[in-house]
Amino acid sequence: MVRSSYGGEGICGSSPWTLHILGGEKDTAAVRACKKQTKEAIKIQAWWRGTLVRRTLQHAALRAWIIQCWWRTILMRVTERKRRTALIDFACRERAVVKLQSLIRMWRIHWRYCQVLNAIYVIQCHWQCHNCQTCASLRGHCVITSTHLQFHIEIINN
DSSP states (O other), X not given: OOBOTTSOBOSSSSOHHHXXXXXXXXXXXXXXXXXXXXXXXXXXXXXXXXXXXXHHHHHHHHHHHHHHHHHHHHHHHHHHHHHHHHHHXXXXXXXXHHHHHHHHHHHHHHHHHHHHHHHHHHHHHHHHHSOOSSOOEEEEEEEEOSXXXXXXXXXXOO
């Protein structure tokens, strides 16, 4: 058998020392056949090692792809959570602003209404105290706009 560098026996069935000792045409044909078998064995081993390497690389790439998909899913969930939190915060702030604006508008309208009401009370008190020979009466008209409250009072003589 042919010995390889790792100490095992080769494929040819005899050691290289016995091949050289015998000599002759038969030996050269045997040596050529042995070299041919060795080259073919090396090709098969190289193909097998390449197959193993490609399989290992394919498994590593598949694992990396699975990890990347998982990570993208996690990032998408985190991003969606942040968006939802930001939207809820925005909606709460907007609701608070609208409520505050509503309360301020209500307070301003109430304040204007109280001013007009006080003015009407003053006019009524002065008018009731005033003795009129013609006995005139009061007629009021109120107009409410978005910015202010208008009140018109007319004195009608009978």
